[in-house]
Amino acid sequence: MINLAKRVFLQTLNDKRSLAMILFAPLLILTFIYLLLGNNDYVPTVGIDKGALPAPIVAQLDKQKLNVVELSTDEAANAKQYLKDHRDVDVVFGISQASGASMTLYEPSSKGTKAMNEIQQAIAASNPSAKVNIAFVFGQEGQSTFDSLGYVFLSLFSFFLVFIISGMSLVRERSGGTLERLLMTPVKRGEVILGYTLGYGVFAIIQAILIVLYTVFVLGLSSEGFIGWILLTMVLLAVTAVSFGAMISVFASSELQVVQLIPLTIVPQVFFSGLVPLDTIPYHLGNLCYVMPIYYGAAAIKGVMIYGNGFTHIWPYLLGLVGYSLILYALNTQALKKFRKL
Template sequence: MMHLAKRVIRQTINDKRSLMMILVAPLLILTLVYLLLGDSDYVPTVGIEKEALPDPLITALEEQDVKLKNLTSDEVKEAKSYLNDHENVDAILSFSQDEKMEITLYEPSTKGANAASEIQEAMTSLNPSAGIEMAYVYGDQDQSTFDSLGYVFLALFSFFLVFIISGMALVRERSGGTLERLLMTPIKRSEVILGYTIGYGVFAIVQAILIVLYSIYVLQLSSAGNIGWILLTMVLLAGTAVLFGATISVFASSELQVVQMIPFTIIPQVFFSGLIPLDLIPYGLGNLSYIMPIYYGAAAIKGVMVYGDGFLEIWPYILGLFIFAFVLFLINTQALKKFRKL
């Protein structure tokens, strides 16, 4: 028994990837979580019409951790339209027709919740029994967490599952000698990569259709836009995942090593997929989302499902996925040189 334990310990110590996953990966992930979920220096902006609010309320709001933006009467009346056109305003405070205070938010989110919390604290300091109504441009206060973040899980499943399958399969092809024998034929490296991508792309299409239809028609996940654009995005995201898995497989000699790279390649992308508003991430770390393919897929799916966007609104994210796929295709084509030089 002790001899077996010693052998396992020696093998693990000699495997640098295993040591990294056991000792380093948890520290890196915890550090990332600390940075992303720690105290944010973001200060919400609240739009008000100063002439329509009592001075004590304005004073109370100025004492809160918010920025006040003076709006015209027409802008306050068209609060939803204004929020839809101005991303720099998180909430609008106004009087409703029955003289109750109304807070209009863009959507249920952490940013909006912070703004509403500051407003409510100001109101409570003046009148603890004051009634406040909530209104949203998109979504509503009663929607479930699944409805709010369903688009994130669609993107994650589409990317992660295809990445695992393709990465492991390509490593198995190489370790079994299939790839080397294939490269001994006149086939080009680019054709090899395209063949794998198209092959797994067929299953990606089936997976995308199954996940989207099941989520919308069985789980009742609401979608404001055309599901065709959701399917297109998920297929592109899955195709990118195939190429990403192929890239990772170049640096792995076994299926286990593909799994060992997940904490460094996939988990960080989860935090930038839309679970946390990028504006709330301190130290400018939100900009890291632009180098992560899941961000583009999740942003496009959210645009369609939550905002009802069409191709004219989501095309930058679609273009981002195409660019990622093209770059990964070039990397994989060059990586095959170590197996055969043409």
């Protein structure tokens, strides 16, 4: 028993990937969670028409952790349109004799929640019994987490499952000698990568259709825009996942090592898929989203499902997925030189 334990210990000690997954991956993930979900110094912005608000409330708002932007009477009256045109404002707050106090937010989010809490504290300081009506440009109060974050799950499943299957399959073919025998033929490296991508791309299309139809028509996830754009985005995201899996498989000699690389390659992307607003992440780490393919897919799907956007709004994200796929294709083609030089 002691000898067996010693052998397992030494094998693990010599496996750098296992050591990284056991010792360092949890630290990396916990650091991301701390930065994303812990206290941040984000100060929400509220737009108000000072002339239409009682002076005591204006004074209390100035004392809160808020950036106060003064609006004209017309801008405050058309709060929803103002928020569409000024995405840097989190809440428009106003008081009228007809409807009382009201807050209008762009969409349900942690930024909006923080702004609402600060405003409610200001109101409570002058009138504790006051009631506030809440409205959203997109979404509604009290909607389920699945309704508000469904687009995140669509992008994650589309990417993660295809990545796992493609990455493990390519490692299996390499370890079984299939890839080496294929590279002994006149087939070019680029054709090998393209063949694998097209082969798994068929299943990616089927998967995208099944996931979208099931979530929309069976689970009741609503979409403000055309479902076809969601399907297109998920297909591009899945194709990118195939290329990403092929790239990761180059650095893995077994299926277990593909799994070991997940905490370093997939888990960080989850945090930049839309779970939290990127501009609330400290140290400008939100800009890391631009090097993560899941971000482009999630942003495009959110634009269609939540905002009702069409191709004219989501094409930059689709172009990002296409560009990512082309870059990975080129890298994978070069990586095959490890097994054959043409």
